Amino acid sequence: MAADSRRVARGLDGCECAASHRLVIPLTYKRIFIGRNLGSIGDLDHTGRAAAASRERRDAEGAMNIFKDAGHLFRFAGLFVLAFLIFLVVRNFVVPKSFGQYGHYRGAAIGEIAAHPIKFAGHQACEACHSDVLDKKKTGKHANVNCEACHGPLASHANDPGSVTPVKPDTAVICARCHTASAAKPKKFPQVDPAAHSSGVPCETCHQPHSPAIDAGGTK
Numbered sequence: 001m002a003a004d005s006r007r008v009a010r011g012l013d014g015c016e017c018a019a020s021h022r023l024v025i026p027l028t029y030k031r032i033f034i035g036r037n038l039g040s041i042g043d044l045d046h047t048g049r050a051a052a053a054s055r056e057r058r059d060a061e062g063a064m065n066i067f068k069d070a071g072h073l074f075r076f077a078g079l080f081v082l083a084f085l086i087f088l089v090v091r092n093f094v095v096p097k098s099f100g101q102y103g104h105y106r107g108a109a110i111g112e113i114a115a116h117p118i119k120f121a122g123h124q125a126c127e128a129c130h131s132d133v134l135d136k137k138k139t140g141k142h143a144n145v146n147c148e149a150c151h152g153p154l155a156s157h158a159n160d161p162g163s164v165t166p167v168k169p170d171t172a173v174i175c176a177r178c179h180t181a182s183a184a185k186p187k188k189f190p191q192v193d194p195a196a197h198s199s200g201v202p203c204e205t206c207h208q209p210h211s212p213a214i215d216a217g218g219t220k
Helices: 002-011 018-094 108-115 123-129 131-137 147-151 155-159 194-198
Strands: none
Touching: 123 131, 123 147, 123 155
């Protein structure tokens, strides 16, 4: 094609319209070049569209994979919600209705406890009748020990002294509850080994429980 164009150019040199033909030939090549470029651009555009479509397909597949993997999380969340609902239902049947009414306990428990019969009379009731014991007790080591700590609950005796007679405590047992030697007790607190100290002899043989001291030929 280049040779033909040269021949055409040489043949047209002597013609009156040689100048115009010289312009036509470059324009023809320019059209050819532009056409080729436009074809290349079209190819690039097609390639770009194909790449964009491929990216869209990959993005769509990625989104589907995300939802596919998220299905496990949705199932786990559903199980958690179901377990929580079951917990609420069970709690409604197990936890008492009055729980938490006044605090972290059953509100109805207050009335239930108040309905129980009173068992302890209090040391004031004892001292009102046994003033002689009070006079001896208030000057001794047991001045701050309440009567029922050793004698047990005596509300029934206080309410009906003539019919209910208290049982006298066994001092060999009752005294050992507090005065048996232990490393956990303060060193100044009176402590003994009951077996070695009295060999089972009642403590009241030597000590007066209401004002403990040595009564049988000893000193305090």
